[in-house]
Amino acid sequence: MPTSSTARPTTPPTVWPARGRHIGHDAEGVLRRTLRQLKDSQVIDDFLEVPAPDAGGDSPERVFEARWRVADEVTVRARLSLAPDLGGGREWTLIAEAEEPWDPAWPSPVTRFWPEYGDWDHDAATGLSLSRITGLPEDDKDVRRLLRDSGRSGWCVRVVVHEAMTTDERGRMPLARWLSPSLRHRVVEHRASPHQLRVVNWALREFDVEVPRGGAVVLPGSPAPSGYDADDFAVRTVFLDGSEPTDLVAAVTRFAALPRPLPDGAEEALTALRDDWHLLTLEEELVRERKRVAAYAEALEAMTQSRDLYREATERAHEALAAYRESAEAAPATRQPSGTPTTSAFQQLTRTLERFKFSPKALRPATKAEGENEKDTEIPPEPPRPPGSEKS
Template structure:
């Protein structure tokens, strides 16, 4: 699997990471149905559906690696493998979590998804989210972990000033996604309500969250953004929000668009800024880093060739261990025989120890010295 090609604190350019909440009653069943359908259609090479305890115990590549443990509250462990352009293999893991001992009604089930390709990720590839979740509005899997925020559709900013500030701050600090705030210069018609996600490449559609400010919210949205994130909201324009902590390469002026026409046409300038932001190194939270490490180190769904290589490696490992054990056994046997000979010399064969008259610390060649050396071989079997 591809290694991290950037700083360990930023998302590597081979990876796709996502986190959210499913508000429906049977999230795992929704995943299974989608995986089964895509495998039958030939979209997926294969998939696995594991209990978290089983997943931790049966890790193939690193059986004693603690990163295999999905952590507390894990409900189900899914893996899928598919191929994109020119036979590039993509591996992905999705784990569902309960938010607490007792899930409150409407709170939903949390999920974490990590995917990685064998080369640099291409935004034109299919979204990993749609390999596990059905790409349908009928299944509410696309809630961000920030309350009241959803992918795939515009999110109108709260009317309350404090709530608006808190939402923007939480999105910048807690969310794994790219957040864009668009101000409506005037209330758009049905065409103008079309989400930005509809214009984005497939792999970015589930990486971008769109916020909308109504015409009368221009001043308060601008004030909140300036106070919380040091960026400005142009009237009738848009801004791509920085992450907290802010990643390298972000410039507020560069990622501000002065005018966005919400008439159903493609907002080319804004889309270019979003894709440019997506190409920048993005800070990776501790939870995201754990998810990526788990994908790399706790992988179960091997290809036939990988299974063969793994089996050959295990055979070589066992052969080496057997050779070490055999050598140790021979050393122990030799030491035991030497000890028996030395014991016989010092006792005269009747079990009674006989020592020479001179001091034994000067008798280097005495039978007692031979006995001591023989037992010393037991203490150092590796030699």
């Protein structure tokens, strides 16, 4: 099965992520009306539409925040960002985080922003419905392309169901009807016709999974969650007679409970929820201001310490400079005759050694060998002249 080249952080147990697409008109208006109705009916505690950072132009996205309580005490904070319409609808990303690990029996955070049914319930990757059954296309190439795109997305749970025979209206009941509330808007159900089993399994080879005849399989997504085994999430038989598909519901529930990596883009959305939250209560605002004051105090203390250290270093430098000047003034100064170039002691010593090196040999004591050589080189005496030579 496909693996990610880089390890992604695991989805925290307190976090509920979802992504979809609104294909109708006036998505912002639908959000505002729904949030206002839910607050008036006390389903949510409060909501806020975050002002756009650039008031004079079009913001790249619209952000809505909401908070509510589940189990009467656990607070849930959620942030929905609505991307601009680039054709084909407006993509939305929803991240909700509770004070405790998420319970599948809690209401879906989607229903705290969008109405129960509407144009918002479409998968962002494929455009398929998040609440209804979607049949696979007839063309084999379209089937392969659709399943490939579905299998690579990690935002939704993908289920492929093969119909062993043509079903009636009772067999067209969507799987979401029997799922827990927190899973109903995170599952995309693909239905394969009886003759499409071969092409479906051929397309799913990329993910190392296979749909049993008349059964179903939960796709691993990309990257696959830790502990995923295709055999554990394949259901041999699904009775499409209107009864609850118990084995398939159990497989989807087990898959959703696995430690799953954060899908692509969810880490940034979770960071924005935690670090850029605006919908604060009075107590939270007080805590935030106290933290801000403490941070300012720490920064001021660090600046004061840095200033004191700089001042101490400057004083020591001045003291060292003054001591050097005093020692220089106390040292005897030798005056040089005017016009005489100043030479250092090192230069004088060097010149003296050079004069001593090139002095004549007579300044050195002669050795015995040198004395013998001098005798050998003396001028011999003039030989005696013959008699009578002086007269001539």
